[in-house]
Amino acid sequence: xxxxxxxxxxxxxxxxxxxxxxxxxxxxxxxxxxxxxxxxxxxxxxxxxxxxxxxxxxxxxxxxxxxxxxxxxxxxxxxxxxxxxxxxxxxxxxxxxxxxxxxxxxxxxxxxxxxxxxxxxxxxxxxxxxx
Amino acid sequence: xxxxxxxxxxxxxxxxxxxxxxxxxxxxxxxxxxxxxxxxxxxxxxxxxxxxxxxxxxxxxxxxxxxxxxxxxxxxxxxxxxxxxxxxxxxxxxxxxxxxxxxxxxxxxxxxxxxxxxxxxxxxxxxxxxx
DNA sequence: CGGTATCCCTCGGGATACTG
DNA sequence: CAGTATCCCGAGGGATACCG
Numbered sequence: 151x152x153x154x155x156x157x158x159x160x161x162x163x164x165x166x167x168x169x170x171x172x173x174x175x176x177x178x179x180x181x182x183x184x185x186x187x188x189x190x191x192x193x194x195x196x197x198x199x200x201x202x203x204x205x206x207x208x209x210x211x212x213x214x215x216x217x218x219x220x221x222x223x224x225x226x227x228x229x230x231x232x233x234x235x236x237x238x239x240x241x242x243x244x245x246x247x248x249x250x251x252x253x254x255x256x257x258x259x260x261x262x263x264x265x266x267x268x269x270x271x272x273x274x275x276x277x278x279x280x281x
Numbered sequence: 282x283x284x285x286x287x288x289x290x291x292x293x294x295x296x297x298x299x300x301x302x303x304x305x306x307x308x309x310x311x312x313x314x315x316x317x318x319x320x321x322x323x324x325x326x327x328x329x330x331x332x333x334x335x336x337x338x339x340x341x342x343x344x345x346x347x348x349x350x351x352x353x354x355x356x357x358x359x360x361x362x363x364x365x366x367x368x369x370x371x372x373x374x375x376x377x378x379x380x381x382x383x384x385x386x387x388x389x390x391x392x393x394x395x396x397x398x399x400x401x402x403x404x405x406x407x408x409x410x411x412x
Numbered sequence: 413c414g415g416t417a418t419c420c421c422t423c424g425g426g427a428t429a430c431t432g
Numbered sequence: 433c434a435g436t437a438t439c440c441c442g443a444g445g446g447a448t449a450c451c452g
Contacts, residue, residue, distance in 0.1 A: 164383055174445070200445090203417090204444085243378070253294035335424080337434080357432095359435090360433070
């Protein structure tokens with residue numbers, strides 16, 4: 151289990167929101183779940199760049215924070231579905247805007263990152279927004 | 282200089298946006314600059330929880346990515362001002378929405394974090410949104 | 413099928429002191 | 433006043449193998 155050692159302010163909305171949204175794949179997870187991708191395996195296949203472990207950690211966090219809800223069907227093989235809660239719904243337009251920002255400024259950003267020596271670009275991993 | 286070893290997809294707007302927005306203090310910096318806080322020292326005072334080094338790193342990244350612009354007055358003592366570029370402007374409504382999300386769900390989120398054993402809460406660091 | 417355990421490592425970020 | 437150099441650290445996340 152991850153442990154945060156450095157305190158952050160729970161009196162700042164922006165900071166708490168950051169805490170909710172800032173995991174490498176959280177926005178992607180929410181985006182896909184919102185489009186109807188509910189099963190764990192499906193989500194993993196949609197985000198092949200992320201390991202199962204990390205997706206689970208982030209899904210657990212989102213669940214713990216009341217952003218998603220998890221439904222477990224007790225059967226064999228086990229079946230699990232994720233849903234977005236009403237609170238989580240409020241994040242969807244934000245995530246869409248963030249994606250749109252990236253799309254609108256696609257060429258500018260690509261130039262920035264391609265010319266950035268720190269960033270080893272991989273153009274072939276996934277095309278999330280192209281769903 | 283930080284170096285990213287793990288490639289990310291430059292063909293996904295959401296991913297590139299994440300790369301732009303996901304630094305611990307980037308949203309705060311943009312927020313404050315947008316409110317007219319232009320000087321480095323002022324920004325540092327507004328975000329006392331962050332070290333000067335990190336703020337500079339993140340400001341440099343934002344500048345490099347075309348989100349902010351830096352104006353240096355050659356004089357002594359040196360004077361520097363930061364401005365938001367037209368591209369960066371597009372992020373402001375998003376940042377506001379993220380802050381609003383946190384404010385709207387303030388009590389829910391506080392409960393979540395206060396009850397989270399991983400999170401050492403500090404209620405007294407700063408009140409960013411209260412500016 | 414879905415979730416964990418373990419291991420390992422990176423990289424983002426904190427603290428401090430120094431330079432122009 | 434603004435920025436950098438060093439040093440250090442640990443949270444977060446990648447890879448893999450193992451349970452239910």
